[in-house]
Amino acid sequence: MAKRFYTRYALNIFTLELDAWKFPMHTHNFYELIFIKKGKGKQSMNGVLFPYKEGDIFFLSPKDEHLFEIVEKTTFEFIQFTEQLFLEQVNKEEKGIWEKTIEQVLYSPNVIPQDIICIENDRVKLFQLLALLKEEYATKRMYTYQILRGIFQSMMLIIVRNLHVKNPSSEQxxxxxxxxxxxxxxxxxxxxxxxxxxxxxxxxxxxxxxxxxxxxxxxKHTQFSIKQLIIETRLKTAESLLQQSSYTISEIAEKLGFTDAAHFSNTFKKHKGCRPSAFRKKN
CATH class of the missing domain: 1.10.10 (Arc Repressor Mutant, subunit A)
Incomplete structure (x- = not known):
């Protein structure tokens, strides 16, 4: 089973120069862009082994299992990020474009386990943007985080453009x-x-x-958290069971995943204004 690596940062940028890969096959709780600044070897991603070389750029989702086999000393440039970085975009005019980028990149399965760039001029731009990103990340001056988000957004839009060209059917x-x-x-x-x-x-x-x-x-789509939606759905189902079934309060609580009858009763009263027993009597 692949090891899982974690980060608590919305954005993390670092460089590794390695003669041999030191890490086991692994997945992450974050997304990862990997730039090959120099060197060559092979990468195994989701069971597919393919060569890498200087200038290659890879995009990995949290579910992707991977490791490298280094043939020639390699300098890796890593950009690790979580969805929190997308949430912090505040430019309303670009909100639609940015949300579409999230959908197309983050939701798509990784159907291209290889270098993701097919427009060579875009490759040059991405390495230039990477240099700017690293420089700003290292300085941490006024407005640094806002500048980092802007640079990163530009990089992601370029990547989306290349993914569409490389695999136009991926939108399906x-x-x-x-x-x-x-x-x-x-x-x-x-x-x-x-x-x-x-x-x-x-x-x-x-x-x-x-x-x-x-x-x-x-x-984003419902204005409610998943926890709120589940509670609301449980309570709607509870109302139906209280009205139409002969289940006891304890049985309904168990069926709907509440800790116990007291937990169910307190939650029901908090959201519906009365205890389940009172609701049943009224209906």
Missing amino acids: AVFKEEEKINKILSHIRQHIMEKEKISLKAIADKFFISENYISIFIK
């Missing part, structure tokens, strides 16, 4: 936003009595969205 792997959110909400409603199927991980895995981003995606 991405649901439209409205369709995806409807499918997620339908899944929650259908499996509200199956706790394991509506966990964050289960929903993320089913709809090919990272665990980090699933809550953000749902809140």
